[in-house]
Amino acid sequence: DAGVTQSPTHLIKTRGQQVTLRCSPKSGHDTVSWYQQALGQGPQFIFQYYEEEERQRGNFPDRFSGHQFPNYSSELNVNALLLGDSALYLCASSPGPRAEAFFGQGTRLTVV
Amino acid sequence: GESVGLHLPTLSVQEGDNSIINCAYSNSASDYFIWYKQESGKGPQFIIDIRSNMDKRQGQRVTVLLNKTVKHLSLQIAATQPGDSAVYFCAENIGTGFQKLVFGTGTRLLVSP
Numbered sequence: 001d002a003g004v005t006q007s008p009t010h011l012i013k014t015r016g017q018q019v020t021l022r023c024s025p026k027s028g029h030d031t032v033s034w035y036q037q038a039l040g041q042g043p044q045f046i047f048q049y050y051e052e053e054e055r056q057r058g059n060f061p062d063r064f065s066g067h068q069f070p071n072y073s074s075e076l077n078v079n080a081l082l083l084g085d086s087a088l089y090l091c092a093s094s095p096g097p098r099a100e101a102f103f104g105q106g107t108r109l110t111v112v
Numbered sequence: 113g114e115s116v117g118l119h120l121p122t123l124s125v126q127e128g129d130n131s132i133i134n135c136a137y138s139n140s141a142s143d144y145f146i147w148y149k150q151e152s153g154k155g156p157q158f159i160i161d162i163r164s165n166m167d168k169r170q171g172q173r174v175t176v177l178l179n180k181t182v183k184h185l186s187l188q189i190a191a192t193q194p195g196d197s198a199v200y201f202c203a204e205n206i207g208t209g210f211q212k213l214v215f216g217t218g219t220r221l222l223v224s225p
Contacts, residue, residue: 041218
C-alpha cells in the first residue's frame with residue numbers, strides 16, 4: 001500500500017513564474033492538507049481540502065491556491081513566485097478532516 | 113509564529129539513555145496533539161498522538177505527557193537508539209471542525225553510539 005506520494009520531488013523555477021505541485025493521498029484517505037516548510041523551520045499550514053473544497057486556510061496570500069479531485073488527489077498552485085517561496089512543500093492526507101495526518105516526502109521548490 | 117530559524121535546540125544523548133523532548137504549545141483550546149519525527153530530506157513521520165482529555169499515552173518505547181495547566185507537552189523515548197536521531201516536532205490542532213496543525217519549535221536529537 002503506497003503512502004502519500006508527491007511529485008515532482010525537486011523543482012527549480014524563476015521569479016514570477018507559476019508552479020503546480022501534485023499529491024496522491026494514502027489509500028483510503030479523503031482529506032489532503034498542504035504545508036510549507038522553510039529550511040530549519042517547522043511546517044506551516046497552507047490549507048486543507050475535503051470533499052473537493054477548501055475547508056481551512058492558513059496565513060498565506062491568494063497566490064497560493066489548490067484543488068482536490070474526485071479521486072481525492074490534490075494540487076497546490078503558486079502564482080507569481082517569489083524568492084521567499086523557496087521551501088519544502090509537504091502534503092498530508094488523513095481518513096477524515098480531523099484524523100491523524102500522514103505526510104509525504106515533499107517537493108523541494110527552489111525559486112531563483 | 114512558531115518558526116525557530118536555522119539553529120534548532122539540540123539534545124545529545126548516548127545510545128541506551130532515555131530522552132525527553134519538551135514543547136510548549138500556544139492555544140489553550142487545542143484538543144489534539146501530535147509528535148512527529150523528521151529525518152533529513154524526508155517528510156514528518158507520525159510518532160504518537162494524544163487528545164486533550166488525556167494526560168499520558170504510551171506507545172512502543174515512546175510516551176507523551178500533556179500538562180494543560182502550563183500548556184506543555186513532552187515526548188519520552190526509552191532506550192534511545194542511533195536511528196532515533198532526527199528533528200522532532202510537536203504539533204497542536206487549532207482547527208475547529210477541521211484539522212489545522214500548528215507546529216512547535218523543533219528539537220534536534222543526536223544519539224551517539
